[in-house]
Amino acid sequence: MRALTRIGILVALAALAVGVLAATGVANPLGKGSQPEKVKVLDDFFKPTNVKIKKNKKVTWKWGNDFNTHNVTLKKGPKGVKKSKFSSQTSSAEGFKFTKKFKKPGKYNFYCTIHPDVMKMTVKVKG
Amino acid sequence: MRFRLVAVLAVFVVGGAIFSASASAKGRDVFKVCKHGCKYSSVQKAVDKVKKGSKSMVKIKPGTYHEGVIMGGHKYDDLIITGTKSAKKTILDGKNARIQGQPAQNGIDAVNVDGLKIKKLWARNFPTNGLFVHADPGDHCHGFAMDKDWASFNGSYGLFAKHCTGGKITNSKGWGQGDSAIYIGETPPQDNPKWTDIGNDKMYENVLGYSGTNSKYVDIHDSLVYNNGAGVVPNTLDSEKFQPNADGKIRNNDIFWNNFNYFLPKSPVKTVSGGLGMIGDRTVNYPTGVGVVLFGSDGWLVKNNNIFGNFMWGAASFSDPFNTAAVNMNNTFVDNKMGKNGTDKNQSDFFNDGSGKGNCFKGNASSSFYVSPTASHPQSFLYPNCPAPNSAGTGTNQGDGANNLKGQVGALASLVLADPACSQQDLWLRHSHPDFKGLTPIDTKDFGKCKKPAP
Numbered sequence: 001m002r003a004l005t006r007i008g009i010l011v012a013l014a015a016l017a018v019g020v021l022a023a024t025g026v027a028n029p030l031g032k033g034s035q036p037e038k039v040k041v042l043d044d045f046f047k048p049t050n051v052k053i054k055k056n057k058k059v060t061w062k063w064g065n066d067f068n069t070h071n072v073t074l075k076k077g078p079k080g081v082k083k084s085k086f087s088s089q090t091s092s093a094e095g096f097k098f099t100k101k102f103k104k105p106g107k108y109n110f111y112c113t114i115h116p117d118v119m120k121m122t123v124k125v126k127g
Numbered sequence: 128m129r130f131r132l133v134a135v136l137a138v139f140v141v142g143g144a145i146f147s148a149s150a151s152a153k154g155r156d157v158f159k160v161c162k163h164g165c166k167y168s169s170v171q172k173a174v175d176k177v178k179k180g181s182k183s184m185v186k187i188k189p190g191t192y193h194e195g196v197i198m199g200g201h202k203y204d205d206l207i208i209t210g211t212k213s214a215k216k217t218i219l220d221g222k223n224a225r226i227q228g229q230p231a232q233n234g235i236d237a238v239n240v241d242g243l244k245i246k247k248l249w250a251r252n253f254p255t256n257g258l259f260v261h262a263d264p265g266d267h268c269h270g271f272a273m274d275k276d277w278a279s280f281n282g283s284y285g286l287f288a289k290h291c292t293g294g295k296i297t298n299s300k301g302w303g304q305g306d307s308a309i310y311i312g313e314t315p316p317q318d319n320p321k322w323t324d325i326g327n328d329k330m331y332e333n334v335l336g337y338s339g340t341n342s343k344y345v346d347i348h349d350s351l352v353y354n355n356g357a358g359v360v361p362n363t364l365d366s367e368k369f370q371p372n373a374d375g376k377i378r379n380n381d382i383f384w385n386n387f388n389y390f391l392p393k394s395p396v397k398t399v400s401g402g403l404g405m406i407g408d409r410t411v412n413y414p415t416g417v418g419v420v421l422f423g424s425d426g427w428l429v430k431n432n433n434i435f436g437n438f439m440w441g442a443a444s445f446s447d448p449f450n451t452a453a454v455n456m457n458n459t460f461v462d463n464k465m466g467k468n469g470t471d472k473n474q475s476d477f478f479n480d481g482s483g484k485g486n487c488f489k490g491n492a493s494s495s496f497y498v499s500p501t502a503s504h505p506q507s508f509l510y511p512n513c514p515a516p517n518s519a520g521t522g523t524n525q526g527d528g529a530n531n532l533k534g535q536v537g538a539l540a541s542l543v544l545a546d547p548a549c550s551q552q553d554l555w556l557r558h559s560h561p562d563f564k565g566l567t568p569i570d571t572k573d574f575g576k577c578k579k580p581a582p
Contacts, residue, residue, distance in 0.1 A: 044366060067400045068366060069255060069283060073263075089197065090261075091232040092283045092399060093254035098229070113238075114289070115366070116264045 036060040036099055039121065043068045044112070046121040055105050055125050061088065063096040070112045070119065072098050078106030078125075090114065154182070155207070161188035170196045170208070170219070170235075171226070180206030180240070187248070189216035193224045195231025195253065199238040206240070210247035214277040214299075221253030221281070233259045234281070239266040249277040250285070257281040257301070261289040270294055270321065279303045283399050284310040285333070290368070293321030300329035305399035307338035307360070313367045314343040320374070322346050331355060332569060334389055334398045334413065336382075340364050345375040354569035356398075356415040358385040358437070363423030363453035370452040373425040377432060382418040383471070384436045384560060384568045389415075390549035391574035402548075404449075409544040416555045417443050418473065423453025423524075429460045434473065436563075438555035438570070440497065441465050441473035445539055446482035446524040454524045456483035459513055462490040467561070469493055474556035479509050480526030480535040487513035502527050502534040509535065549577035 036058035040047040043066035051059060061072050074086035081104055088098035090113075102108070105127035112119035158173035159165040167173035170187060171194055177183045180203040189212050196219070198206075210217030224231035234250030234257045237243050243260055250257030257278030262268040271294040278285025278301040285301030288294055289312040301308025308330035311323050321344065328350040330336035336352040337359045339345055345361070352358040359382060363371035389396045390412075402410035414420065416439030421427055423446055434441040442460060447453035465476035475497035477488060481504050488494070488510050496510045504527050511519035521527070528534025545551040560568045 065401070084199075089195075089226060089229065089232040089255075090236055090259070091255045093230075093232060096230070096232065096254065113263045114261075117368075 038062060040064050041070050041072065041112075042066045044070070044115040044118050046110070046119060049121040050124070051122070052124045052126065053102060055127050056101065056103055057125075058099055058101045059123055060097055060099040063091055063094055065094045067092060069114055071114060072110055073113050074108060075111050076109045078104050078108070080104065081106075081108070086110075153184070155184040156182055158183060158185045159188070160185060160192075162190045169194050174198050174203075174208070177203060177206060180204045180243070183207075184209065186211050187217050188212075191218040191220050193220050193222060195219070195221065195224050195226045195233050196235045197226060198236075198240060201239060201241060203237065203240045203243065205242040205244075207244045207246070208235070208248070209244070212247065214247050214249040214275055217247055218249045218251065220251055224253070230254065233257070234278075235259065237261075237268070239263055239268060240271075241267065241269040242271070243268070244272040244274070245276060246272075246274045247276065249279070250281065251277075251279040252281065254282045256283050256287045257285045259284070259287045259289075260291060260294075261287075262291060267292065272297075274298055277301070278308065280396075281305070284308075284338075286310070287312075288323070289313050290315065291323075292317060293323060295324035295326070296328060297324060298327045300331075302330075302332045303396050304333040305397060306333070307335035308333045308355075309337045311339045311342040311345050313341050313369050314345070315369055316343065320344040326350065330358075332387060332396065334387075334396060334400070335360050336385070338362065339372055339375070340367050341369045341372050342375065343369070343373045347375070347377045348379050350380045352380055352382045352418075353384045353566065354387055355385045356387045356389055356413060357417045357420050358382045359418070360420040360422065361424050361427060362420070363447065363450065365450055365452065371423050371425050371454070373427075375424070375427045376430070377419060377427065378430045379432065381433045381563075382437075383434065383563065384570070385418050386416050386436075386438045386555065386568070386570040388549055388552050388574060388577075390547065390551070391577060393573070393575035403543070406540075406544060409546055410548070411543050412545070412548045412551070414439065414443070414539075414542050415551050416440070416474070419443065421445075421455055421458050423447050423450065424455055424458055426457045427459070429458070429463060431462045431464075433464045433467065434476070435465065435467035436471040436560045436568070437473045438552075438557055439474055439542065440478040441476040443478040444486055445478070445480035445526060445536075448525055448529045448536065451524050454483045455480075455486055456520075457485035459486075460488045460491060461513060464492045465495075466493045471560050471563075472558070477510060478535070478539070480529075480539060481509045482521050482524055482526035482529075484517065484520040484522045485515050486520060487511050487515035489513035497538065499528070499534045499538045501537060504534075547577065547579060550579060552577065
């Protein structure tokens with residue numbers, strides 16, 4: 001048993017806020033700078049949901065202070081990319097991080113297997 | 128010379144037995160794991176070498192292994208992972224455990240594996256879960272088994288199965304979890320259901336003893352559930368698939384002393400949950416002081432349990448007023464022995480919010496039923512005999528007083544909205560307990576004072 005995603009008026013407001021946040025779109029186009037792109041893993045969404053980077057850049061997913069169990073799993077990637085290499089452990093621990101370097105250009109679709117309907121995101125890697 | 132030759136041969140034979148990659152036993156290749164002297168010094172290394180689970184057994188010798196283990200896919204179907212001695216001696220410890228350069232999150236994380244058997248292991252101190260079996264969307268984990276396992280002080284769940292069909296968790300125990308000792312979640316609906324057997328287990332000193340979000344076909348029996356915040360808690364939440372939780376049994380258990388105020392500052396256990404949501408500026412927390420909680424449950428049988436010494440309610444039944452899929456209905460409370468013949472009472476043996484239809488109460492010894500002074504419905508509406516007449520219950524997820532937070536729902540709200548959360552205990556009716564099996568009631572331990580903000 002964990003957190004309800006919706007309960008009461010405030011939760012409706014929170015859901016609205018989530019929608020707004022989720023709609024904020026692309027983060028730091030093409031990943032300028034040497035720092036990895038950062039994605040938050042929250043209940044029950046990724047933020048942001050679209051990331052664009054250059055090849056050989058990294059993305060770090062960081063679990064927030066929410067409470068449900070999540071993972072980052074590659075659903076579909078460029079030809080030849082191993083899904084298992086782009087899949088995290090399943091965690092509910094605040095602060096847990098998962099970092100991957102993207103060497104191959106293309107579109108990477110990620111999701112959380114625990115919340116597959118609502119937790120989806122894309123990383124686009126430009127050559 | 129001859130003696131020497133024999134001796135050398137003997138040494139080779141012994142050495143071969145110890146160091147062989149795999150020796151055959153019961154038709155399975157055996158992958159031995161031990162700290163020193165085996166081919167595999169870690170469980171993960173052994174698991175990685177398994178080619179066919181149904182023909183393999185990973186045997187772990189006593190020791191403390193600081194690792195988490197990951198396995199995925201049906202090549203592992205029917206694999207057995209077992210300690211060679213008891214769980215007490217064969218430990219997966221999350222402290223300083225790493226997987227692929229990262230802190231290990233789970234003791235064993237097995238995804239999309241059917242028939243996995245995990246026996247005689249103790250998983251402790253993992254940030255997330257102890258032993259965790261689950262399936263990805265569109266895949267399955269049929270018929271897992273955890274037997275004689277222990278789980279302690281894991282961040283979320285101890286022994287955990289999600290999106291599985293059938294299986295069992297038996298002769299095991301869990302304590303100190305930030306959520307529940309045993310969890311069955313997200314059971315896919317089935318026409319010919321495979322039941323999950325939760326039997327002869329001990330669940331104590333957790334936030335929750337048993338929790339099951341959207342769990343189905345679960346038979347919880349012959350177990351001890353005590354000293355948790357709340358004892359047995361099937362529940363329905365929209366955060367997981369396959370609402371609602373349905374068709375379960377809670378029978379022949381001892382469910383007692385679930386008065387763990389883990390919100391207190393010196394509690395050794397902290398809840399992983401920040402609450403169930405918000406109403407206004409108040410956090411909705413899990414209730415404490417309750418033996419059984421049916422939350423948005425459909426078709427559960429609660430029968431022949433000993434339920435006593437819970438400072439709030441022995442058994443509580445309510446819906447989620449914000450989720451129309453979480454309606455308590457068709458639940459039967461029958462032949463339970465409440466309050467230990469009056470020697471170790473629950474404050475009230477039963478609480479029902481009056482939502483749903485078909486919930487009924489019959490043959491329970493020494494029953495007391497909570498009816499709020501502001502309730503707008505009589506006891507016969509809230510606590511009907513079995514079978515429940517159609518006139519009882521609101522038929523919806525809105526219980527008595529839901530529209531104005533009075534009556535039954537108001538009483539529930541005063542508990543779960545208590546601020547600070549530790550002040551739930553102000554609503555408890557405390558008393559001392561007579562001895563039971565030599566156990567120590569958790570309410571006798573000092574976890575500090577509940578600090579309330581200055582008015």
